[in-house]
Amino acid sequence: MKEVAKHRQAAAVRFTAAFLFVALTLAFAVHTADSADRVFVHMLTTAPSVLDPAKSNRIDDDQVMWLIYDALTQLSADGARMIPALAERWEASPDDLTYTFTLRNNVRFHDGSLVDAEAVKASYERQFLKGSPFYNNVPPNAYENVMSRLVKSVRVIDSRTVEISTHYARPSQFALVKIVSPTALKKHGGDLSGTPVGTGPFRLARWEGKEVALSAFADSWHGRPKLDGVRFPAYEAPTEMVDSLIRGDSHLLAHLPPDYFEQFRGNPQVHLLKYGGLNVMYIGMVLDRPIFKDRRVREAIVRAVDRNRLATVLGRGAMIPAKGPLPPGCGGFDPEVSQPPYDNERARALLRDAGVSSPRLRLLYNSPSPVWLEIVQAVQADLAKVGVTVDLVSTSSWADFHTERKKNAHDLFFYNWAISTPDPDRLLPALFRSDSSDNYTRLANPRVDKLLDEAQKPMDLGPRLQLYSQVNRLVVDEIPAIFLVHRIGMAGVSNRVTGLTLNLYGLPQDKLSKVEIR
Numbered sequence: 001m002k003e004v005a006k007h008r009q010a011a012a013v014r015f016t017a018a019f020l021f022v023a024l025t026l027a028f029a030v031h032t033a034d035s036a037d038r039v040f041v042h043m044l045t046t047a048p049s050v051l052d053p054a055k056s057n058r059i060d061d062d063q064v065m066w067l068i069y070d071a072l073t074q075l076s077a078d079g080a081r082m083i084p085a086l087a088e089r090w091e092a093s094p095d096d097l098t099y100t101f102t103l104r105n106n107v108r109f110h111d112g113s114l115v116d117a118e119a120v121k122a123s124y125e126r127q128f129l130k131g132s133p134f135y136n137n138v139p140p141n142a143y144e145n146v147m148s149r150l151v152k153s154v155r156v157i158d159s160r161t162v163e164i165s166t167h168y169a170r171p172s173q174f175a176l177v178k179i180v181s182p183t184a185l186k187k188h189g190g191d192l193s194g195t196p197v198g199t200g201p202f203r204l205a206r207w208e209g210k211e212v213a214l215s216a217f218a219d220s221w222h223g224r225p226k227l228d229g230v231r232f233p234a235y236e237a238p239t240e241m242v243d244s245l246i247r248g249d250s251h252l253l254a255h256l257p258p259d260y261f262e263q264f265r266g267n268p269q270v271h272l273l274k275y276g277g278l279n280v281m282y283i284g285m286v287l288d289r290p291i292f293k294d295r296r297v298r299e300a301i302v303r304a305v306d307r308n309r310l311a312t313v314l315g316r317g318a319m320i321p322a323k324g325p326l327p328p329g330c331g332g333f334d335p336e337v338s339q340p341p342y343d344n345e346r347a348r349a350l351l352r353d354a355g356v357s358s359p360r361l362r363l364l365y366n367s368p369s370p371v372w373l374e375i376v377q378a379v380q381a382d383l384a385k386v387g388v389t390v391d392l393v394s395t396s397s398w399a400d401f402h403t404e405r406k407k408n409a410h411d412l413f414f415y416n417w418a419i420s421t422p423d424p425d426r427l428l429p430a431l432f433r434s435d436s437s438d439n440y441t442r443l444a445n446p447r448v449d450k451l452l453d454e455a456q457k458p459m460d461l462g463p464r465l466q467l468y469s470q471v472n473r474l475v476v477d478e479i480p481a482i483f484l485v486h487r488i489g490m491a492g493v494s495n496r497v498t499g500l501t502l503n504l505y506g507l508p509q510d511k512l513s514k515v516e517i518r
Contacts, residue, residue, distance in 0.1 A: 037517050038228040040497075041250035043241045045368045047210035047234035049399060052192040053178035054127045054136040058398055059418065060368075063254065064212050064232050066507045068110075069178035069198030072101050072120065073171075079278075079421045079504045082171060086115060086179055086199065086221075096169035097152075103160045107221045109181040110203040117162040121154045123179045124164065126190070134185045147177075149429075149456065168456040172421045201225045201513040210234040222513040226499075230512060238370060245270055245492050251517065253492040254506040257371050258316030264492055275502040276489035279418035280325050280427070283363070283379055283482040284441040289411050291359060298479040299340050300350035304386045305379055306342045311485050314374050318490045322483035324476040325427060331461075332424040332468030339476050339483055347386040360389045365414035366401040367394050375484065376414050405440065413440055416487075420505040424468040428452065432475050441480040448474050 048064050050056040056065070072087040087101040107115040125132035128147035150173055152165040164174070184197035196204050201222040202214035212232040216225040233250075235241045242260045244250040246269050256264070256272070264272050285292045285301065292298055307321040320328070323338040351357070361383075365376045373394075380390040393410060395401040405413065417438075419426040429452050430436050434444040448471055455467040476483075489506045496518045501509040508515065 038226070040227050040230045040252070040512060040515060040517065041244075042230055042232050042252045042254070043244065043250050044232050044234045045238075045241075045255060046397065048207075048212055048232070049397070050193045051196040051204070051207075051212075052136075053180065055191075055193055059255075060234075062505075063507065064214070065178065065196065065198075066200075067202040067214060067230060067511050068196045068200045068204065069180065070200055071175050071177055071179060073175045075172065075175045075421055075503065077501055077503050077509045079172075082175060085175070086120075087174075092171070096171065097167075098163060098165045099171065099174065100157070100161065100163045101174075103162070104221055105160065107199055108219050109183070109199055110197050110217055111181050111183055113181055113183040115179065115199055116159045117156040118159075119182050120162045120179055121156055122182045122185065124151060124154045124177060126180075126185070127177070134182065134190045136190065170423070170425055170456075172423050176420065201511050202230055205229060220513070222511065225513045226516045227512060242492065245494060248494060248496065251494040251497050252500070254489070254502070255369070256490045256492040257369055258314065258318050258490070259370065260492070261316050261318070261490065268495065270492055270494055273491040273493050273500070273502055274488060275491065275506050276418070276504045277320075277486055278327055278330055278420070278422060278504055279416060279487055280322055280327060281375065281414070281416045281484045281487060282322070282325070283376075283484065284413045284415060285480060285482075286408075286411055286413070286440075287442045287444075287480055291356065291361075291411070294354045294356075295479060296350045296354040297356055300347040300354070300356075300386065301383065301388070302479055302482050303340050303343045303347040303350070304388065305382045305482050305484070307482075307484055308342065310375060310378055314371060314378065315485060315487070318488045319485040320488070322485055324472055324483050325431060325481075326424055326468075326472050327486040330419070330422050330424055330427070331465045332428070332472055334469050334472065337469075337473045337476055339479065344382070344386050351386065351388075358387050358389065360391065361411040362391050362393055362409065363412040363414065364393045364395070364401065364404055364410035366398055367396070372414065372416075379414075379482070379484075415440065418505065420503070422504075424465070424472075425456070428468055428471050428475070429456070432471070432480070443475070443478060443480040445474060445478060448478075 044060045046060045048061045050061055051065055053065055053069055070085045072085060073082040074085040076083055086103055088104045090099050090101045092099050122134050126134040126136050128151060150166055150170060152167050155163040157163055180192055181197040184192060188195050201217055201220040203217045205213045205215040214230045216228055218224050238257045241253050245253055264270050285298060311319040311321045326333040363376060367373050376392055383390050395404055417431060430438040432439060432443050432448055433452050434449050451467050451471045455464050491502060498516050498518060499514045503509045
């Protein structure tokens with residue numbers, strides 16, 4: 001009997017152990033599934049290269065940095081007004097040149113250090129003021145040219161109050177300068193490219209190869225995010241991204257290629273979300289090339305390209321033909337101002353009149369999406385019809401593009417410039433001021449420079465936009481580029497996602513802090 005009892009006891013122990021093992025395994029599996037369900041997957045077309053806001057103005061970098069950092073203010077979803085961010089309130093001087101910001105109380109960076117007026121001062125000065133403690137003196141310095149023209153001085157009044165004086169009135173710019181941790185700057189030698197430390201609702205967890213992973217920052221002033229984290233995988237093939245979204249393995253593709261719109265319409269797993277349109281895709285001409293000295297050649301190049309076909313055939317309803325550099329909805333846009341229309345017979349005649357026969361040009365482009373390749377190939381085909389041979393020179397990253405561009409071996413280049421507010425100040429001075437580092441066409445027009453100088457002086461919005469409208473007219477008349485199309489942003493979103501709103505730039509308005517996955 002004792003043996004039987006002993007066997008029964010052993011069996012009971014084994015059963016209990018097995019039951020506990022299964023229960024724990026199931027609990028772990030459920031926990032793992034729950035955790036996975038709270039990780040938002042935001043796909044990118046190109047892997048991030050830099051996560052230091054002073055060193056990058058690339059869209060793919062900014063999609064990650066947007067969740068990591070905050071600015072003093074933030075723009076409303078329609079870009080029309082400033083709303084509080086790290087600053088809870090502010091006052092402007094009567095001339096709109098000096099702003100006094102009061103910071104939120106007890107906001108912490110991801111490293112635990114306090115956000116104070118000194119942190120704001122350091123974050124601003126490192127972008128433009130040579131000699132400041134954390135001056136970003138290692139290229140690229142993405143905003144030095146803009147910031148040096150904008151900011152006159154940054155003064156700490158007390159730990160929660162900072163005064164920023166500007167050379168001209170641009171309050172929207174305060175929403176664009178991200179505040180970084182001075183403690184982290186000191187620790188990492190002034191470079192946060194791979195070690196970002198901000199105040200956003202998510203912090204860097206890991207960065208392995210082409211994927212960045214963020215984890216929720218529990219002490220965020222936004223409130224603890226409902227998500228546990230965000231993954232940013234980069235895909236080379238758009239088909240992989242679309243399949244991933246439809247399968248339910250990912251949740252957002254902010255820049256959905258037009259080829260895939262129809263796959264999303266009527267699909268119960270996903271939906272389309274429209275945003276923005278504040279951008280211009282263009283083929284720039286390097287104006288100091290001898291062939292482009294003659295305006296007739298530049299006009300011929302523009303007339304040879306069928307922009308309407310680009311918008312309708314390649315845009316699939318998400319592009320509109322460009323009249324010039326400014327998109328509709330941007331301040332200073334004038335529908336009466338337009339570049340020469342498509343007319344390839346006239347293009348041939350202009351080339352003959354200029355004495356140009358069978359020219360051969362090199363077009364440099366970066367190809368993060370198949371649509372961009374289709375665009376440059378369409379331009380190549382249109383120019384071939386008027387006797388202009390175009391050799392396409394492709395790069396696989398923006399770093400390679402800029403390296404190649406600096407070799408000065410190309411005649412044309414394809415570029416996409418997007419702005420996050422309807423203010424033309426982020427577009428016209430950057431692309432067409434003679435001393436701008438982003439003026440790749442090398443347009444040098446003293447009248448344009450003078451009007452841009454005037455537009456950056458303190459004045460009411462109406463007169464300032466009139467000046468920018470004049471600049472737009474002059475630029476269109478100069479013909480430094482073929483202004484191709486304005487792209488209306490279209491995002492692919494999983495139907496499991498709730499609480500997502502995109503701003504004009506295609507970024508989550510609430511930085512994913514309110515988003516949930518069903």
